[in-house]
Amino acid sequence: MNLHLTIVYHVLFQTPMTRTSTASILTILCFVLIVTIHLLYLQTVSPNLNINSTKTKRRKKVVTPDIMLATLVGVISLGVLGESNRPCFSLFLLLLYLSSKVVFYFLSLCFRSVTIRVATFLLTGDFRWYFPVLNNVTDSLFHSIVTLSRIIRMAEEKAKRFTEDSHDVSAVAYLANYGAHRVGISKDESCDYYTRWAKSGGYEKDLAIGRYNGPVFAAQAVAEFFPRGRNLVRILDVAAGTGFVGEQLKQLDFTNVDALEPSEGMVAVARKKNVYKNVYLDFLNGTKLTIPDGSYDCCVIAGGMGEGHIPCSGLRELIRITKQGGLVCIVMREEYLQYVEEYKDRLEPLLQKWEADGLWKLVSREIVKKYSFDNNGVVFKYSVC
Structure with a gap:
């Protein structure tokens, strides 16, 4: 109008x-x-x-x-x-x-x-x-x-x-x-949209547990990989949003968690929850982050994959900042592998190529039900070599 x-x-x-x-x-x-x-x-x-x-x-x-x-x-x-x-x-x-x-x-x-x-x-x-x-x-x-x-x-x-x-x-x-996932959306438009959505208070309500269960699956996957000494595990929550994954990790005794998130509005909400020690306001888009090599035991993504979100090239940076033997966990909607142009016929072949190159090793690839809005999700777990 x-x-x-x-x-x-x-x-x-x-x-x-x-x-x-x-x-x-x-x-x-x-x-x-x-x-x-x-x-x-x-x-x-x-x-x-x-x-x-x-x-x-x-x-x-x-x-x-x-x-x-x-x-x-x-x-x-x-x-x-x-x-x-x-x-x-x-x-x-x-x-x-x-x-x-x-x-x-x-x-x-x-x-x-x-x-x-x-x-x-x-x-x-x-x-x-x-x-x-x-x-x-x-x-x-x-x-x-x-x-x-x-x-x-x-x-x-x-x-x-x-x-x-x-x-x-x-x-x-x-x-x-x-x-936030409409066809053709750019990363800047997506970031602006998330900021408005978070500031309105709608994000926390619209994607509450039950409708969006990605954070639960992500935290469970990380917990399975680190059954002991969780308070010592250093984790980077990538595309952290308002802190959904951070909250789930805290419930499982992971207390040494940082966040990487490009939306100022989302970060403002996440800071109030006190689940992150450090917050990086930045995109994971293929350029080198300010984070040193091998800084984390685990990097986890839930909800950061989609149209106009993290590109395939951005995932390579997670291998660099994760310690040898550490975990990279990617949780996303399964259907994005079929129709999101950035991922279709590209994402999984690239992940497999990095495994063939000896950068990491596949731990598991699991399909989960009701990841978000009754859609199936897929959980990738890779151990960095």
Whole structure:
């Protein structure tokens, strides 16, 4: 909605026009009408996503009502542009607005669940997540539409399954998590998203144990590798977030734990839990960290793998900073190995190559159920050579 208001605002208030003209008055009235219709529309559609129900109510499809209104504004504004000394920019904004609405409408006809489409748009609060071409108008329109289709198909399929079949997982939590893993997201965008999510307080609630069990599996894997002397084991929690893994490790008597996390908002929450001795505000992206060689007995990752997250090259750094005989534990969603471009046909062959090169040795590869949102996870354990 912010995009809609911004574009109409430019047309109305950034374009010189005669205040007393009939076209100007009608345009302003249409602007007010669009805002009103938007608010009524949100009130109508929002209840379709019944979070507390184990099954989403099926209702008739609702089509965005301001498509025709937007066209009306465009027609009337053309008269206003006749009085403008600089019509080109305003015309460009109008065409961008109208074309995006039309394309969005026709794409929506390809998908069945209006509940998931609308929820994705409303709950993310960022129109760029739903229509990537508006994130950068210089991108190829074809590439953006393809990317959009992939996002919606996945979000619709999974969120629909969770909202209709699960007793525990809310669609709000799923969509919030998907926002951090959306196709095409960069590491900087991901970091900013996590900061906002953490500061809002939503991260701790949305990914509570039960919905997201990665930290539990990670701590258990580390505990199995270090059955004794756990207070002496020095651990680095990579992509530590708000400290979920740190909390689980502390419950298992691991008290010598540091954190590596790029999001300031996540780190701010993690510090309050007092589960980490040292915190490194940095990415694991393939560049050398400030941490000396062989500093840790164990490096563990849970939740740090995904679209726009830790690249394959970043994992090599964990071998460097882990002591000989130490553990590198990677816990991630299993399906990411099939469709995340960074990992598909790349991650496991690379891990196997490093084993063939004598850098580490596979201890175990285990599939775990209900890693997150009823999705299976995979736990890799490697002993550094």
